[in-house]
Amino acid sequence: MIDVNELRANPEQFQASQRARGADESLVESILALDARRREAVTGSEALRAGQNAFGKRVAQAKGEEKQALLAEVKELAQSVKKATSVADELSAEQETLLRRLPNLIQDGVPAGGEDDFEVLKTVGVPRDFAAEGFEPRDHLELGELLGAIDMERGAKISGSRFYFLKGVGARLEIALLQMAMDQAVRAGFTPMITPTLVRPETMQGTGFDIAHDAEIYRLEEDDLYLVGTSEVALAGYHSDEILELGDGPLRYAGWSTCYRREAGSHGKDTRGIIRVHQFNKVEMFTYTSIEDSYAEHERLLAWEEEMLAKVELPYRVIDTAAGDLGMSAARKFDCEAWVPTQGAYRELTSTSNCTTFQARRLNIRERQAGEGQKGTRAVATLNGTLATTRWIVAILEHHQNADGSVNVPTALRPYLGGLDVLPVL
RNA sequence: GGAGACGUGCCAGAGCGGCCGAAUGGGCUUCACUGCUAAUGAAGUGUGGGCCAAAAGUCCACCGGGAGUUCAAAUCUCCCCGUCUCCGCCA
CATH class of the missing domain: 1.10.287.40 (Serine-tRNA synthetase, tRNA binding domain)
Incomplete structure (x- = not known):
């Protein structure tokens, strides 16, 4: 607000x-x-x-x-x-x-316009040239099935479309990814958190979601509870109605949670595989800081995201999202998009937003003003950024695949997979 | 699921329908005293909003949240949320 x-x-x-x-x-x-x-x-x-x-x-x-x-x-x-x-x-x-x-005031420098008016800030790494290597890349689902890692069919049988089982190396890969993200976050000073995924309407609304109109949100009417689409909701609500002491620097949390999205209105889009699903897991960074520091913190969150992308050895680009695509709360948003070979496109793997004081005002999260001539309280700034999600598996499988369908494990990830360096075809 | 108790400021804890933004104790801040520490004494110590160019000031609101009764509510009534205890049920 x-x-x-x-x-x-x-x-x-x-x-x-x-x-x-x-x-x-x-x-x-x-x-x-x-x-x-x-x-x-x-x-x-x-x-x-x-x-x-x-x-x-x-x-x-x-x-x-x-x-x-x-x-x-x-x-x-x-x-x-x-x-x-x-x-x-x-x-x-x-x-x-x-x-x-009224949505948040955009930050200076944000490109005007809609979804397609983003600005590419940089491109890192190069997409693999499968033609030169002499084989046609398989898409992540085909690979996932060869590896016994993804089972969409049974997911649909149990829960409907856009649900899936991760099994075998697929399940292990996701845990490895999230664990690696958590470890990095903890090393960077974040407090690890496992958050509630059902929240009250006030919490949902405080974070900037419109529970009455947002078609993305799952509702449990009987209990007046809402399934979160990201742990950001719980982490933002965590300090609601509190006055924080930010004298020692930002408060940083890393939330691990399952995320739920209805994906209403995206019928026919990304129907294959686990690109767009109703339920996935995510490690999310969340920061409370002063408005002055928020701009630098935003850069830091982006840097941590890029660190993760470097660890999984994926080519990606960073975009500065256009104003019309920011959503209610963000003043600026950077997305990291990894190259997905079989789509011939960059797809979003991370997203980091500076919500400035917008969320905090609605959630009533303030800081004590310190220093000469300063008194009283004021709204803090909140920021969030993705460290890993289930979707990363898509890019990892596709980018690191071999001609026989096996997949090389990025070096940094191996310790989290018990030293496994190749995911073998079953 | 059933029965009951409770929810007051940073914490503990009083509070008769008007004199309660709220006693008292602790904490914290500043000052004084002290060779240092401790102890002691004094003062201060909430948030949001309106008026004002701003400060000073002043007014309004806030005692878990929301409605109500009343000229007047922390205090009475109702609903909701939360905490605790007991019983039952399920792990």
């Missing part, structure tokens, strides 16, 4: 941000108009209330007939206070509703 004071101070900036996102620019003015009305109403109702409070003190001291007279008089006042307060409350609620629709 955006701070109204910032909006009031700088409306043009927010209008420009909306424009770059291809979003509704007029929302800014609507909010400001409502804000003026709200403040007027609040001032009025508080003045009335102060009058009532003063009156109340006289009532408390009065006795007998005098008291009766005062009571009769104040009753009317109480009514007008009630009325004025409810008007003010209504306006506040209305303003909040509008404010919640």
Whole structure:
């Protein structure tokens, strides 16, 4: 959520941000108009209330007939206070509703436009030239079946489309990947976390998801709980309604969780294999820091993601996501996309967002202001970034495959697979 | 699943429907005292919001969350959430 004071101070900036996102620019003015009305109403109702409070003190001291007279008089006042307060409350609620629709202010430098308007920041490594090597690469599912690593058919039998079994080396590979990610995170000073995957509506909404309209979210209506699409939800909610001490630097958590996505509206897209599935596992970095440090932290999260990609020896590129593709909470987002040979395309393996103070404001996460002339509290910045997911298996299998269908294990991953250097065809 | 108890500030813990933003103790900060430490004494110690150009100031709100009763609610009523105890059930 955006701070109204910032909006009031700088409306043009927010209008420009909306424009770059291809979003509704007029929302800014609507909010400001409502804000003026709200403040007027609040001032009025508080003045009335102060009058009532003063009156109340006289009532408390009065006795007998005098008291009766005062009571009769104040009753009317109480009514007008009630009325004025409810008007003010209504306006506040209305303003909040509008404010919640306003996405985060984009960061300077974010390319304007939609999904296809990203900017490629860099490209690392080169896709393998299978033609030169003299064989046609198999796709990850074919490989997964040859290795006895992926079973989509039985997944569908049990749970429906986009569900799967990872078995044998497939299961081991995923655990190895996630474990390697966790180890790296811990070495970098992150606190490892295994998070709840069912959360309350407030938590879901606090993180920036719209539980009423978001078609991606699985709901458990009977219990009013929501399955998370990422551990970011739980990790962001972790410190909700808290005031943090960030004097010793950022608070960093690495969350390991299963993630659930309905993938509504993606019918026919990525239907083969485990590229796009309803359930997968992920290790996610999450940082709480000051707004000033958030930009540098964003670079650090990206660097840690790249470190992981280097360990699994995949060619990838880094893109700066365009404004229209940022989602509600992000001010800037970098994706790392690995080359998937049989698709002839780069596909997202990681994503890191700087949500600046947007999430924190909604979740009410603040920091104590320290230093000269600083007092009070202010919203912290939150950031997140992917370290590993089930989807990585796709790129790993395809990129490291051999002509016979076996797959070479990247060196860094071998210790996590009991020294295995090749995943053999069964 | 059934029965009951409880939820107050950084922590512990009082609180009669008005004098309670809230006693008291501890912690913390600053100052004083002390050769150092400890001990002691004094003062301070929440958050959000409105008015104000801003500060100062002032007003409003906040005692798990939300509704209600009342001129007036931490205090009464209802709902929700959470914690604890007992019984049952399942591991």
